[in-house]
Amino acid sequence: MDVVADKTQLDISASVELLRERWPDAISHDNRDGFSGIIVDPAQLDDVALAMRDELGFDYLSSVTGVDYLGVADHMEVVYHAYRTSGGPALVFKAQTGRDDPRVPSLVSVWPGADFQEREAYDLYGIHFEGHPDLRRILLWDGFDGHPLRKDWQEAYYEEEHKPFDSRWPGGQVYRAEEKNVFGKNVKYPDDFDLGRLNDVSESDLYQGLGLGVDVQALDSDGLRTDRLVVNLGPHHPSTHGVFRMVVTLDGETIASLDPVMGYLHRNHEKIGERNSFLHNLPFTDRLDYISSMSNNLGYALAVEQLLSQGARYSPPTYRAECLRVLMVELTRIVNHLWSLGFLLNDLGAFFTPMLYANNEREKILDFFEATAGSRLMCNYMRFAGVYRDIPERIRSVANLVNDKVRDYNTMDYLTEMVNERLPRFLDEYDTLLTRNEILRERTVGVGVLLPEDAIALSTCGPLLRASGVPYDVRRADPYSIYPELDFDIPIGKNGDIYDRFLVRFQEMRESVRILRQILPRLERSQGEEVMSKVAHTPRVPVGEAYGRVENPKGELGYYVVSEGDPKGPQNPWRYHVRAPSFINLTALGPMCVGHKVADVVTILGSIDIVLGETDR
Amino acid sequence: MYGQGIARGLLVTMKHIARSYMDDIRYAGRKYSGEGNFGARQGMQATGSYTVQYPDEKIAVPERFRFIPFLIVEDHDHPERPGHDWCTSCGICAKVCPPQCIWIVRGKNPQTGRPVPEPDAFYIDIDICMNCGYCSEFCPFDAIKMDHDYELASYDRTSAHIFDKQKLSKEMSHWKRIAPTTALEEMQARGGWEHKDILREKAKAERAAARARKSASKQSS
Ligand code: SF4
Ligand code: SF4
Numbered sequence: 001m002d003v004v005a006d007k008t009q010l011d012i013s014a015s016v017e018l019l020r021e022r023w024p025d026a027i028s029h030d031n032r033d034g035f036s037g038i039i040v041d042p043a044q045l046d047d048v049a050l051a052m053r054d055e056l057g058f059d060y061l062s063s064v065t066g067v068d069y070l071g072v073a074d075h076m077e078v079v080y081h082a083y084r085t086s087g088g089p090a091l092v093f094k095a096q097t098g099r100d101d102p103r104v105p106s107l108v109s110v111w112p113g114a115d116f117q118e119r120e121a122y123d124l125y126g127i128h129f130e131g132h133p134d135l136r137r138i139l140l141w142d143g144f145d146g147h148p149l150r151k152d153w154q155e156a157y158y159e160e161e162h163k164p165f166d167s168r169w170p171g172g173q174v175y176r177a178e179e180k181n182v183f184g185k186n187v188k189y190p191d192d193f194d195l196g197r198l199n200d201v202s203e204s205d206l207y208q209g210l211g212l213g214v215d216v217q218a219l220d221s222d223g224l225r226t227d228r229l230v231v232n233l234g235p236h237h238p239s240t241h242g243v244f245r246m247v248v249t250l251d252g253e254t255i256a257s258l259d260p261v262m263g264y265l266h267r268n269h270e271k272i273g274e275r276n277s278f279l280h281n282l283p284f285t286d287r288l289d290y291i292s293s294m295s296n297n298l299g300y301a302l303a304v305e306q307l308l309s310q311g312a313r314y315s316p317p318t319y320r321a322e323c324l325r326v327l328m329v330e331l332t333r334i335v336n337h338l339w340s341l342g343f344l345l346n347d348l349g350a351f352f353t354p355m356l357y358a359n360n361e362r363e364k365i366l367d368f369f370e371a372t373a374g375s376r377l378m379c380n381y382m383r384f385a386g387v388y389r390d391i392p393e394r395i396r397s398v399a400n401l402v403n404d405k406v407r408d409y410n411t412m413d414y415l416t417e418m419v420n421e422r423l424p425r426f427l428d429e430y431d432t433l434l435t436r437n438e439i440l441r442e443r444t445v446g447v448g449v450l451l452p453e454d455a456i457a458l459s460t461c462g463p464l465l466r467a468s469g470v471p472y473d474v475r476r477a478d479p480y481s482i483y484p485e486l487d488f489d490i491p492i493g494k495n496g497d498i499y500d501r502f503l504v505r506f507q508e509m510r511e512s513v514r515i516l517r518q519i520l521p522r523l524e525r526s527q528g529e530e531v532m533s534k535v536a537h538t539p540r541v542p543v544g545e546a547y548g549r550v551e552n553p554k555g556e557l558g559y560y561v562v563s564e565g566d567p568k569g570p571q572n573p574w575r576y577h578v579r580a581p582s583f584i585n586l587t588a589l590g591p592m593c594v595g596h597k598v599a600d601v602v603t604i605l606g607s608i609d610i611v612l613g614e615t616d617r
Numbered sequence: 618m619y620g621q622g623i624a625r626g627l628l629v630t631m632k633h634i635a636r637s638y639m640d641d642i643r644y645a646g647r648k649y650s651g652e653g654n655f656g657a658r659q660g661m662q663a664t665g666s667y668t669v670q671y672p673d674e675k676i677a678v679p680e681r682f683r684f685i686p687f688l689i690v691e692d693h694d695h696p697e698r699p700g701h702d703w704c705t706s707c708g709i710c711a712k713v714c715p716p717q718c719i720w721i722v723r724g725k726n727p728q729t730g731r732p733v734p735e736p737d738a739f740y741i742d743i744d745i746c747m748n749c750g751y752c753s754e755f756c757p758f759d760a761i762k763m764d765h766d767y768e769l770a771s772y773d774r775t776s777a778h779i780f781d782k783q784k785l786s787k788e789m790s791h792w793k794r795i796a797p798t799t800a801l802e803e804m805q806a807r808g809g810w811e812h813k814d815i816l817r818e819k820a821k822a823e824r825a826a827a828r829a830r831k832s833a834s835k836q837s838s
Binding site: 404 | 620623656661747775
């Protein structure tokens, strides 16, 4: 029997053994309670990573993030989650380094998709990734003092290490944070920072490396003297879908290079998440990708459930709760794709007609969300081991003093009609409206092509990855909830251009409708089952780490959660990291745009489908 | 043929225009009157688009809709405890509130200094409240509920946006009006329209009375 015939088929433990045989001194098991994976000596990290990718087939680096173990083990740790695009669980590996001058080799040369994530870890932890081609801050601004995710860093309105704060009860005399810490005086700069730079519009750091100010009148290959022009698209521009900026170098109308600049909406979600209790974080996840709050909730709930299931007295969600979860996230997928296709068409100049048609249907779904979860966008519906409440018997609004337009529908009828008739009818119509439209095709076919190998290497995910022909979908590759028993296909594209992304999203909506059709009878059958969570508001989360990931409409959304708490201490995540699909998909934006015209940049960005709440976190 | 896709797409738009008017004709003159017209024009069978003329018209929000919480007090015409707080100042809502915008001063008996089950002061900073609904979900006494009034904008946030107990307190009948089904479910879970503690005391008193009756009947027999 030849066991090593195909090493790319080895399971995780066999793969780990193989690596350990080769590097017995550099690799050790992570034996901490509740932790898994291997710890790799930073000196050997490149080689080990290369072997993982090339020999073992872990071609997809999903997540890179730092953790500061100040006071626990007093080191910094970089945590990597690598997957195979053929499916299966993660190979988790970690590199540890001192806190004073943390240095870890960069893996951008192995997985180019590590680029933005390493920059983020550098920005927020100060970890130097040696060999990174462009190690700059990414979310924060140049004059920012310190690295905020370090455990000893305190924010401007710092109050206490952990919520709940003591000042709220029993002696809760209210005050505003800004009364104690006046706005404007709450900012710190590094000692050597020149405040004059704040008014300096040249932003030399950024423009360095763009080849500017060096030789703008260079001769191009045709012997023409052309100016290279730097244009800032955004941050305030309707086509950027939020506050997002692209620094473009133009050669005539053609893009020579594109550098995304983000962080304008950065609020240090992860630091807030570490101050929060486990439960507090749920409504905060709504605010990441605010178009798809339901599935954001689910990813986080799955991560914490992984931890909870290690402890005593945990009962997993009931079957009905799982059905409701899938119902909600698939409706969310439709909501998101309706929105993103509508806006893609806006970006193409089909101003608001397709957008509003799509929105008309979206409203109907949001009405259902509102009646069930209490809010249209910030649903906060999932709970650990359950959901907030069962669907109401009737979608019913009550007239009261403030409002008088009353509606009343039977919920199951409403859903059945929506899923079986209204949505399919609409999708057919939308198909007629757009898919064969010649203008749409001219603007999108062959534009913004992303080859499958690049798509994988750049760690792109979701419809962007699948449109390039890679059938990678977390619902199938690493299933969760009741997806294994549901029947659906993973649509993929052929050419990896904008048109394929359009088609993939369209097909995904049809597949979601197909899933919903299977969910409805399951809901009928499981009528009356308990769905609400029995986990208390201060759950005792066992020590350990978990990585929960879901196939969000925009791509793979992952939550890396570490619980370090002593069982009697504060119940707060030690580490709470969000692997944001919009953020990581932007790695591919630059390469996709080069060689295209300015007008195409807007469409290419639109075809990635980003949302800045999640990108900037 | 080139252009066919566009032409067929345009037919769809034409259909949409026609549909909007079709509904207008079907409901001609009944837009503002008639039972159920509004629901039908917003429902699954609706065709075309229908504009709600906000702020002249407003869609009534569903029961579970959540905005800013309010505190339940007994109705002002309650025979025994008019306007009495339901809140026991247990502090759970303040602890479970994600952005920590609830501030409670626990009530104290002025003589003994021991805590009493009602808040001396209760504040919610509505600028910070993220409308998550946890406070009402985890309150063990059904004393805090999510209100439906979403028109809270004001010209001066510094003076108007910290709601104190007086501003937060609303009668139980308000909750019954905006969320009849939920209020009913909660009543059934509690076992009556009264506050949990009152119900418990009543049950205790009843048991004591029953015991007294029993022993009385034993003695007499
Ligand atoms: S949880 Fe309920 S009873 Fe306790 S303090 Fe809050 S509102 Fe009052
Ligand atoms: S709704 Fe949420 S944020 Fe607002 S007061 Fe209640 S718990 Fe706090």
